[in-house]
Amino acid sequence: MTLTRKGPAIDFVNGRVDLTHGGGGRAMAQLVEELFVASFDNDMLNQRNDQASFTVGAGRMVMTTDGYVISPMFFPGGDIGSLAVHGTVNDVAMAGAVPIALSASFIIEEGLPLADLKRIVQSMAAASKEAGVPIVTGDTKVVEKGKGDGLFISTTGIGLVPEGLEISGDKARPGDVILVSGTMGDHGVAVMSQRESLGFETSLKSDSAALHRLVAEMVAAVPSIHCLRDPTRGGLAATLNEMATQSGVGMMIYEAKIPVRPEVNGACELLGLDPLYVANEGKLIAICPGDQAERLLAVMRAHPLGADAAIIGEVIPDDHHFVQMETAFGGKRVVDWLAGEQLPRIC
Amino acid sequence: MKYIDEYRDGAMARKIAAAIAAEAEPGRDYALMEFCGGHTHAISRYGIEDLLPANVRMIHGPGCPVCVLPIGRVDNAIEIARTPGTILCTYGDLLRVPGSKRTSLLKVKAEGADVRMVYSAADSLKIAAEHPDKQVVFFAIGFETTTPPTALVLKQAKAQNLKNFSVFCNHVLTPSAIRCILESPEVRELGTVPLDGFIGPAHVSTVIGSKPYDYFAEEYQKPVVIAGFEPLDVLQAILMLVRQLNEGRYDVENEFSRAVTPEGNKKAQAVVAELFELRRLFEWRGLGMVPYSALRIKEPYAAWDAEKRFDIKPLSVPDVKACECGAILRGLKRPVDCKLFGKACTPESPMGSCMVSAEGACAAYWTYGRFRQNQQDKR
Numbered sequence: 001m002t003l004t005r006k007g008p009a010i011d012f013v014n015g016r017v018d019l020t021h022g023g024g025g026r027a028m029a030q031l032v033e034e035l036f037v038a039s040f041d042n043d044m045l046n047q048r049n050d051q052a053s054f055t056v057g058a059g060r061m062v063m064t065t066d067g068y069v070i071s072p073m074f075f076p077g078g079d080i081g082s083l084a085v086h087g088t089v090n091d092v093a094m095a096g097a098v099p100i101a102l103s104a105s106f107i108i109e110e111g112l113p114l115a116d117l118k119r120i121v122q123s124m125a126a127a128s129k130e131a132g133v134p135i136v137t138g139d140t141k142v143v144e145k146g147k148g149d150g151l152f153i154s155t156t157g158i159g160l161v162p163e164g165l166e167i168s169g170d171k172a173r174p175g176d177v178i179l180v181s182g183t184m185g186d187h188g189v190a191v192m193s194q195r196e197s198l199g200f201e202t203s204l205k206s207d208s209a210a211l212h213r214l215v216a217e218m219v220a221a222v223p224s225i226h227c228l229r230d231p232t233r234g235g236l237a238a239t240l241n242e243m244a245t246q247s248g249v250g251m252m253i254y255e256a257k258i259p260v261r262p263e264v265n266g267a268c269e270l271l272g273l274d275p276l277y278v279a280n281e282g283k284l285i286a287i288c289p290g291d292q293a294e295r296l297l298a299v300m301r302a303h304p305l306g307a308d309a310a311i312i313g314e315v316i317p318d319d320h321h322f323v324q325m326e327t328a329f330g331g332k333r334v335v336d337w338l339a340g341e342q343l344p345r346i347c
Numbered sequence: 348m349k350y351i352d353e354y355r356d357g358a359m360a361r362k363i364a365a366a367i368a369a370e371a372e373p374g375r376d377y378a379l380m381e382f383c384g385g386h387t388h389a390i391s392r393y394g395i396e397d398l399l400p401a402n403v404r405m406i407h408g409p410g411c412p413v414c415v416l417p418i419g420r421v422d423n424a425i426e427i428a429r430t431p432g433t434i435l436c437t438y439g440d441l442l443r444v445p446g447s448k449r450t451s452l453l454k455v456k457a458e459g460a461d462v463r464m465v466y467s468a469a470d471s472l473k474i475a476a477e478h479p480d481k482q483v484v485f486f487a488i489g490f491e492t493t494t495p496p497t498a499l500v501l502k503q504a505k506a507q508n509l510k511n512f513s514v515f516c517n518h519v520l521t522p523s524a525i526r527c528i529l530e531s532p533e534v535r536e537l538g539t540v541p542l543d544g545f546i547g548p549a550h551v552s553t554v555i556g557s558k559p560y561d562y563f564a565e566e567y568q569k570p571v572v573i574a575g576f577e578p579l580d581v582l583q584a585i586l587m588l589v590r591q592l593n594e595g596r597y598d599v600e601n602e603f604s605r606a607v608t609p610e611g612n613k614k615a616q617a618v619v620a621e622l623f624e625l626r627r628l629f630e631w632r633g634l635g636m637v638p639y640s641a642l643r644i645k646e647p648y649a650a651w652d653a654e655k656r657f658d659i660k661p662l663s664v665p666d667v668k669a670c671e672c673g674a675i676l677r678g679l680k681r682p683v684d685c686k687l688f689g690k691a692c693t694p695e696s697p698m699g700s701c702m703v704s705a706e707g708a709c710a711a712y713w714t715y716g717r718f719r720q721n722q723q724d725k726r
Contacts, residue, residue, distance in 0.1 A: 256357070272705075322718050329578045330357045330364070331394015333715035 010034055015114040022108065022142025032140060035118060039125035042134040044101070052101065052136035057160055064091040065156040073120065073150055075191045077205030078281075080153055081124030086210045086281060087232065088157040089131050093212035094228040094284065096167040096219045097159030102128065104138040104155050109148035120151065131210040133157070159212075164223055171226035172247035176315040177293035179286045181214065181300055182207065182308040184236050185264040188278030193267065204263050209282030214305045218286065221299040227287040230280065237276040237335045239285055240323045250318020253335065256328040257312045277338050287315060354577030355393070363582045364398035371589050377403045378541040379588055380678055382525060383548045384411030384706025385576040391711035393578035396719075403585065406540075407708035409524055409633055409676040410548060412489040413440045414700040414707045417630040419662030420517055421446035424486045427515060427657050428452060428460040434478060436471035437486035439464045440704045445697055447664045468493075468500040468514075475504070475512035484653045488517040492550040494642065495615040498622040501644065504651050515653035516644050519629065521551050522559045523640035527631075529567045533679060540678055544588040546581065547573035549603050556611025560599045568597045575603040622648060630663060632700055633676030672699035675708055682709040689713055 010030060020027040037045055044052040068084040078086075085102065092099040104124070108117065128135050135155075161167075186207040193202045211230065219225060227247070231239040236258070244251050260275045268275050282305065288296050293311055300306030313325075323335040371377060381387055387407045390396060396405060409415050425446050428435040435452070442453040442464060456462040461481070465471050468485055475483035487497045497514060504512045525545070533540040547560055552573045560571045570591035574584035584602045591598060601607055622645055629641030644652040653659065666672060670692070671685035682688050682701065692698035694710050701707035705714070 320718070324718055327393045328357050329355055329393040329395070329398075330360050331397035332718070333392060333394045334717050336714045336717070 010114060012114045012118045017108050017110060017112040017114060017117060017142055019110055019142055019144065022140055028140065035121050036138060036140070039121045040128065040135045040138070041125070042136065044134065044136040045138075050137075052103075054101065054136070056100065056158075059163060060161040061158060062092055062095045062097045062161060063156065063158045064088060065154065066091060068153045068155070069149065070191065071149060072191070072194050073116065075194045075206055077187075077190055078208040079120055079123050080151060081120035081122075082127040083208050083281060084153040084155045085124055085127035085131060085133070085135075086208050088155040089133055089210040089212055090230045090281075090284070092157040092159035093210075093215040094167070094230055095159070095161055096165040096215060096225070096228065097161045098216065099131070099133045099157055099159040099212050101136045102133055102155050102157045104135050104153060106138070106140045107148055107152040107154075108140065108142045109150050110142055110145040112150050117151070124153075127210070131212065133210075133212075162219065165219055165225075167219075167225055167228050169227050169229060169243045169246040170248075172243055172249050172251075172287045172315045173226065174249055174315050174317045175290050176226055176287050177290050177311055178240070178251060178253060178313045178315065179288070179293065179297060179300065179309060179311050180231075180236065180259065181211070181284045181286070181306040182282075183259045183261045183264065184231070184280060184283065185260060185268065185275035185278035187281040188235070189264045189267045191279075192271065202263055202267055204261070204267070207280055207282035209305055211282065211284055211305060214300065214303045215284070217299055217303055218296060222288055222292045222296045224292055225286055225288045225296070228284055230284050232279050232281060234338050235275070235277040235279055236285065237274075237323070238338055240335065241337050243285075243287065244321045244323050247315070248321060250316045250321055251313060251323045252316050253313030253323065253325045255325055257310055259308050259310050276335060290314070354575070354579045356579065359579055360398060360582055363579070363586055367398075367403060367582070367586050367589055368400045370586070370593065371400050371403050372593060373402070375402065376541065376543075377589055377592060378406055378543050379403070379546060379585060380406040380408045380528075380542055380544075381546040381581070382408035382410040382521065383546075383551070383576075384414065384704060385549060386546055386574065386581055387411070387708055387711050388706045389576055389578050389581050391715035394715070395578055395581055396716070398582065399585065403589065406542065406678040407675070407711075408528070408678065409631070410490065410521065410551075411701070411704050411706040411708075412493070412519070413444055413704040414672065414676060415519065415524070415631045415633060416441075416444065416488055416517060416700065417632045418445075418447050418664035418666065419630065421451075422662050422664060423659050424515060425450060425452060425455050427484050427486075427653060427659070428455050428462050430482070430657065432480075433482045433484060434461045434463060434474060435484050435486055436463045436465045436474055438466075438488070441486060441488060443697065444700055444703050468496045472500045472503055472509070472512060475509055476507075479511055481511060482656075483512050484657075485512075485514045486517070487514050490519060490521050490548070490551045491554045491619075494518045494619050494623070495554065495612075498618045501622050501648050501651055502618070505648060510650075513651045513653040513656045514644065515659070516623070516642060518623065518642045519631065520640050520642070521548055521555070522563075523637055524631065524634060525563055527634050527637045527640070528677060529563060529569070531677060533677070535567075542569065542678065543592055544570040544572070546584045546588070547571045547599070549574060549576045549580070549606070552603065552607040552611070554612050554615050557599055557601050557607055557609050558611070564597045564599045570597045571599045573599070573601045573603050573607050575606065621645075632666065633673035667698045670699040672701045672709075675701055682712040685709070689717070
C-alpha cells in the first residue's frame with residue numbers, strides 16, 4: 001500500500017534534496033515513503049501514524065536523546081547514520097537497560113545529494129536491524145542552504161531495565177575497580193584523519209558499535225555493577241571526571257594499563273592530542289566492586305566487542321574528586337576535564 | 348611508534364632518577380630553568396617532578412610563544428579579524444588568548460569574524476588562493492622553529508603574486524629572551540632568584556644550532572644542556588646539569604644530538620635571513636621591551652606585511668592587575684603564588700596567557716599538577 005500516487009521516481013543518483021522535500025507536499029511524502037519507510041521497514045512505522053504505539057513490559061524505563069552533527073558525514077568504520085543508532089542504543093544500554101525502540105529526526109540542508117542521504121538512511125537501517133532495535137517513528141525537515149551542515153540527525157531511545165539492576169554514575173565507591181572494554185581513541189582519530197585540512201592517512205577505523213549485547217552479558221554475570229558509561233565526547237578523561245564528581249570520589253588510573261592502539265598514539269603524537277581525551281563510539285567504562293572485577297573482565301573479554309578489555313584503575317577516597325594517573329614513566333598527574341576544544345600544539 | 352616509546356621507558360626513567368638522587372649533593376640546591384614550554388609540558392604530563400629529589404627544582408621559563416605574546420599584539424590581530432572581508436588564519440592555541448576587555452579571537456569568531464585555525468602557514472596560503480575576494484592574513488607567532496615556514500609562504504606568495512595574502516609577523520628570538528632573564532637584576536645582581544643552569548630548547552636548537560648558547564655559558568657562567576622534548580631527554584639533561592654543577596663546569600652540552608648540530612639548519616637560517624630583519628624593540632609579556640628580540644618582514648616583501656597593509660599601530664596594553672604571568676615567565680613566582688590561579692583564571696576562562704597554552708606554566712600546573720598543591724595543603 002502506498003499513500004502517494006506514483007510520480008516520477010526520485011533521482012537517487014544525481015538528485016539533491018530541495019525545499020519541497022520538507023514542505024509537507026507530495027515530494028516529501030514520496031521521500032518518506034520510498035526512502036525512510038522502505039529502509040526502516042517495521043510494523044510500527046508501517047502503520048504510518050504520527051506516533052508509534054506499543055506496549056511496554058513492567059519495570060523501570062529509561063529514555064535518552066542525542067543529536068548527531070558529525071563532520072565529515074562518512075568516515076572509516078561508519079557514517080552519521082550508523083552512529084546515530086549506535087550512540088543512542090549505547091546511552092540506553094549504559095543503564096543496564098534492554099533497548100526497545102528508537103525515533104529519528106532528520107534536519108537536512110537543501111542541496112544534500114540524495115545519493116548521500118540514501119546511503120546514510122540505509123546504513124542507519126542496517127545498524128538498527130543488526131542491533132535488533134527498530135526505528136519506530138521519525139520526522140524530516142529541510143532547511144535552506146547555509147542554515148545547516150549537510151545533515152543533522154537526532155535520535156531518541158527507550159529501554160527497560162531488568163529487575164535488580166541499580167546502575168548509575170553516582171554509585172562509584174572507594175575500593176571499586178575501573179574497567180574499559182577496549183582500546184581508547186579509535187573513533188576520534190579515524191574521524192579526524194578524514195578532515196581535509198588535516199590530510200593524513202591512517203588504516204584506522206571508527207569503533208562505532210552497539211554495546212547493548214555486551215552489557216546484557218555483563219549485567220547477567222555481575223548484577224552488582226555500580227556504573228557504566230560510554231566515553232564519547234571528551235574521551236576517557238571527561239567520562240571518569242563526570243563519574244568521580246557525581247559519586248563524590250577520586251580515581252587512580254595507570255597509564256600502562258590503558259589500551260591504546262599504536263596508530264592512535266602515533267596520530268595523537270602528530271596532532272598534539274592526548275588519546276585519553278579523544279572520543280570513542282563503541283567502548284564503555286565499567287565500575288564494579290573490587291571482588292567482582294576479575295569475573296567481569298572475563299565476561300567482557302569473552303565478547304567480541306570487549307576482547308581488549310582491561311582493568312585500568314580503582315576508585316579512591318578524595319574530597320577534591322580528582323582523577324589521577326600514574327604515568328607509564330613513573331610520575332603522577334591529574335587527568336583533568338578538557339578545557340575548550342582539544343587544540344593542536346604549535347611548537 | 349617504537350621510536351617514541353623508547354624515550355618514555357619507565358624502567359630507564361627510574362635508573363636515571365636514581366642517578367640524579369645519588370649525585371645531587373645534599374645541602375646544595377639545584378635551580379634549573381627549562382626555557383621551553385615543550386619541556387614544561389613534558390615535565391607536568393609525565394610527572395617528572397615526582398622523580399626528582401627535593402633539592403633539584405625546576406623553574407619554568409618563558410619559552411611558550413603564546414604566553415609571551417603581549418596583549419597589544421592580540422588586540423591588533425583582533426582588529427584585523429574584525430575588518431570586513433578578512434579571513435584571519437592562525438594556530439589553534441592563539442584563539443583563546445585573552446586580549447584586552449576579556450575578548451579573544453574565539454569570541455570575535457563567535458561574533459561573526461572569519462577566524463580559522465590552521466595547522467601550518469601553508470594552509471593559510473591555500474585559503475588565500477581559494478578566496479581571491481577576501482584578504483587572508485596569517486597571524487604568525489613562534490620562536491625560531493616556526494619562522495622558516497612563515498618565510499617560505501611569504502616567498503611563495505610573492506612568486507605567485509598573491510595579492511590577497513599577508514602575514515602579521517610576531518616571530519621572536521630565543522637567545523634574546525634568555526639573555527633578558529640572565530640580565531634581570533633579580534638574577535644577576537640581587538641573586539634573589541637562584542638560577543643555576545638551563546635546559547636548552549629542543550626544536551629551536553635544530554634550527555639555530557647549539558653555538559648561540561656558548562655565549563651564555565661563558566658570559567654568565569651557567570651550564571646549558573640542550574634536550575629533546577621526550578621525558579627521558581629531560582631527565583637525562585637534568586642529570587647532565589647536576590654533574591656539570593658538581594664539577595664546577597659551565598659548558599654547552601647537547602643531549603639532543605640526534606637532531607641538533609652545532610651549526611643548526613643553515614638552509615632554514617638562510618631563508619629567514621633573506622625575508623626577515625631584526626626589530627629594534629619588541630614587547631614580550633612578562634619581560635617587557637626586549638631589544639633586538641623579534642623579527643619583521645623586510646622591505647622587498649612589504650606588500651605582504653599585514654602591519655603595513657592594515658596600518659597596524661603599536662599598542663601597549665598592561666596585563667590584568669593581579670595577573671602574575673610576568674613574574675612567572677621570569678621565574679620569580681610559581682603559578683600557585685598568583686591570587687587568580689585556579690580561581691578567576693582557569694584554562695576555561697584564562698585571564699593571563701600562561702593559562703592558555705598547554706605549554707604555559709599555569710595551564711600545565713592546573714591541568715596536571717593540581718593534586719600536589721592539595722597534598723601540600725594537607726601537610
